[in-house]
Amino acid sequence: MWSHFVQSRRRTERKNRFGSEICPLERRDLLSANVFKTITIDGNMADWANVPTYFDAEGNTHDTDHTDPNDTPVPIVHPDVDLLEYKVAYDSENIYFYFRSKGVIGRTQVSTGPGVASGRYYAITTIDVDQNNVTGYELSEGGYYPTSNGYDVNAEVEYYDGVFNTAHYLNHGATNQAELNQAFLEQSSGLWTSGNDGPYPAGFMTVKPGIYDTYTQWVYHDDDTLTFVRDRGPVVNGITSQFVSPDGHSMEMKFPYKGFLTDIYGNSIIGLGATLDISFSLEASSELSPDHEWASNTAAPVVGFHLNAPSKDSVAVYRNGKFYIDQNNNSAWNGGNGGNNDIVFNFGTPGDVPVAGDWNADGFEDVGIYRKGKWYLDANGNHKWDGPAGGDVIYTFGAADDVPVVGDWNNDGRDDIGIFRNGLWFLDQNGNHKFDGIAAGDAQFTFGTAGSKPIVGDWDGDGTDNVGYVSNASFYLDQNGNRTWNGTAGGDQVIKFGNPDDIPVIGDWNDDNISDIGVYRRNQYLIDRNGNRQWDGNAPNADLAFVFGSPGDVPVGGRWIMPRVLSNTIPGSSVVTAAEPQGTSAGSGIATVNVNSDSNSFDSTVSVPVASLLSKKHKSQWRDSGNSTVESASKGDDSAKHHRHRKVSGSSLPVSLVDEAFTNLFQGATL
Numbered sequence: 001m002w003s004h005f006v007q008s009r010r011r012t013e014r015k016n017r018f019g020s021e022i023c024p025l026e027r028r029d030l031l032s033a034n035v036f037k038t039i040t041i042d043g044n045m046a047d048w049a050n051v052p053t054y055f056d057a058e059g060n061t062h063d064t065d066h067t068d069p070n071d072t073p074v075p076i077v078h079p080d081v082d083l084l085e086y087k088v089a090y091d092s093e094n095i096y097f098y099f100r101s102k103g104v105i106g107r108t109q110v111s112t113g114p115g116v117a118s119g120r121y122y123a124i125t126t127i128d129v130d131q132n133n134v135t136g137y138e139l140s141e142g143g144y145y146p147t148s149n150g151y152d153v154n155a156e157v158e159y160y161d162g163v164f165n166t167a168h169y170l171n172h173g174a175t176n177q178a179e180l181n182q183a184f185l186e187q188s189s190g191l192w193t194s195g196n197d198g199p200y201p202a203g204f205m206t207v208k209p210g211i212y213d214t215y216t217q218w219v220y221h222d223d224d225t226l227t228f229v230r231d232r233g234p235v236v237n238g239i240t241s242q243f244v245s246p247d248g249h250s251m252e253m254k255f256p257y258k259g260f261l262t263d264i265y266g267n268s269i270i271g272l273g274a275t276l277d278i279s280f281s282l283e284a285s286s287e288l289s290p291d292h293e294w295a296s297n298t299a300a301p302v303v304g305f306h307l308n309a310p311s312k313d314s315v316a317v318y319r320n321g322k323f324y325i326d327q328n329n330n331s332a333w334n335g336g337n338g339g340n341n342d343i344v345f346n347f348g349t350p351g352d353v354p355v356a357g358d359w360n361a362d363g364f365e366d367v368g369i370y371r372k373g374k375w376y377l378d379a380n381g382n383h384k385w386d387g388p389a390g391g392d393v394i395y396t397f398g399a400a401d402d403v404p405v406v407g408d409w410n411n412d413g414r415d416d417i418g419i420f421r422n423g424l425w426f427l428d429q430n431g432n433h434k435f436d437g438i439a440a441g442d443a444q445f446t447f448g449t450a451g452s453k454p455i456v457g458d459w460d461g462d463g464t465d466n467v468g469y470v471s472n473a474s475f476y477l478d479q480n481g482n483r484t485w486n487g488t489a490g491g492d493q494v495i496k497f498g499n500p501d502d503i504p505v506i507g508d509w510n511d512d513n514i515s516d517i518g519v520y521r522r523n524q525y526l527i528d529r530n531g532n533r534q535w536d537g538n539a540p541n542a543d544l545a546f547v548f549g550s551p552g553d554v555p556v557g558g559r560w561i562m563p564r565v566l567s568n569t570i571p572g573s574s575v576v577t578a579a580e581p582q583g584t585s586a587g588s589g590i591a592t593v594n595v596n597s598d599s600n601s602f603d604s605t606v607s608v609p610v611a612s613l614l615s616k617k618h619k620s621q622w623r624d625s626g627n628s629t630v631e632s633a634s635k636g637d638d639s640a641k642h643h644r645h646r647k648v649s650g651s652s653l654p655v656s657l658v659d660e661a662f663t664n665l666f667q668g669a670t671l
Helices: 177-187 660-666
Strands: 083-090 094-101 120-128 153-160 163-171 216-220 225-228 241-244 250-256 275-284 295-298 302-306 314-319 322-325 343-346 353-357 366-371 374-377 393-396 403-407 416-421 424-427 443-446 453-457 466-471 474-477 493-496 503-507 516-521 524-527 544-547 554-558 593-595 601-604 630-637 642-648
Touching (some): 083 275, 353 403, 403 453, 403 466, 453 503, 503 554
Antiparallel strands (some): 094 250, 163 216, 275 302, 403 416, 474 493, 516 524, 593 601, 630 642
């Protein structure tokens, strides 16, 4: 069992000087709109200039002996681990971390002979990959402070005996030696043998409960093999990289996503679409500390860091109260609600008009519907209607026959609503979700004619959406943004595109921050992918025509968040996946699942037939030679939740049932 867990040392009596300097755990949310960029790992920190910075108070270095979550650490003076600033960035293949210390990062004592120990220094990012406190371990187990739960993997760099040693990946997913051995086997494609570090063909990783000092640790190689490593060498090089600045105070490191491995089904543990909690720590051995003690400094974690890659807009259709979204952005329908496929969900009823907008300023579209002057918006972004008490919103704006329009009218990063009425526009420009008139900050103007089709887009890339309309296959764009038609001589634009019966659709199809045009014809999208505002044919790097949906569907364009599904299952157990609910409603509310001590039953807050939850692929795993049975017995109701107790004979329940992210799929489920 390999570990750099610090051996127990007798704590000396010191006055606790932390007080308000080390505060209770502070949750810090970071919107990742400005941090998608490639960082060159060369010690020149100019790449990080525009990446958001997080600060940690000076003098927060402490001992590493405390392992109780309620324990307050003892202050230890060690400037080299006195973390002052930290940052995170990412691109399509890598995640990058930045540390700045008061002292020298990576400085360690060099052994010159007997009695002179080789020093150790660690720059550590500890990551919760599944937003689940049950999996992973608690930071306090490693002597970190402040503490929080649920950390699954590490990306860390070790310096030893005066030089860089390894940059490696680490998984906290074992609580005993047997589970540790199983983890070695899984991660090595079943080939690991004790005493042989590898390299092995890279396998998969199971995200499950673990403890700090029982873990696997590996270096990932370019040829998709990995070598298990231990602290203090031998040195093994891989795909990661690190560099300390010339003054020694800053360090940057790069960890490619593929080194974190995949789950058993090939879904990346960390990759685009993931949401992470990230804790930054610096830790060093005692040799260079003025107090001659191991010391650590852990900053408050960055919580809810989204690896959402800037991408071109993609399409969706609305059909009889359901949205079908091309969430993987491949211009084809790939099924729903599983892996990295597309998604389908209910929102609204037949006859509603679909809308999409960035209601919460996170850079991605959420859905809504317009129904006879009322707006029902999925403001919390969970693809279901929760009502105002659950975080969604209802607004009254417009009349029954108006056409809804959505745009960022004031360049605040958040979409607002409006309506189009026979050429007249009414825009909620002040963002209070009602029409207050021009004097109060809203907008009213004429642009278009009765019977024309309104469109909205950022035609010039300035961040503010402008209006337009389509009539007889001509797109009329308010290119100069003054909300008046000035003709092409006055700076506006008219474009012939499509046929008179086509439905216009707008999106940034090429990720240049300028809205492009397109049309939907029966069940086919034709979009101006190259952005030259003419149809150039469906050729590589030109425009794009593809089938998506069925005749009669309503087209919707948007930038959708990429889906992520991690399977937190014990290898060999069955897998439960969420299928589309069927039948009558069981009510709404927060869904939870508790696995009982017999491991064969669980309680949930919604009633969902097991047959509806099991994918066809895995149904057979719930049968014991065809004789297993599924029983359902009511355990009573309270005012908010509907409980069921289920028992499966002949097979144990998978650990994934306690995954918080997974259980959220049960919300609003039906029988």
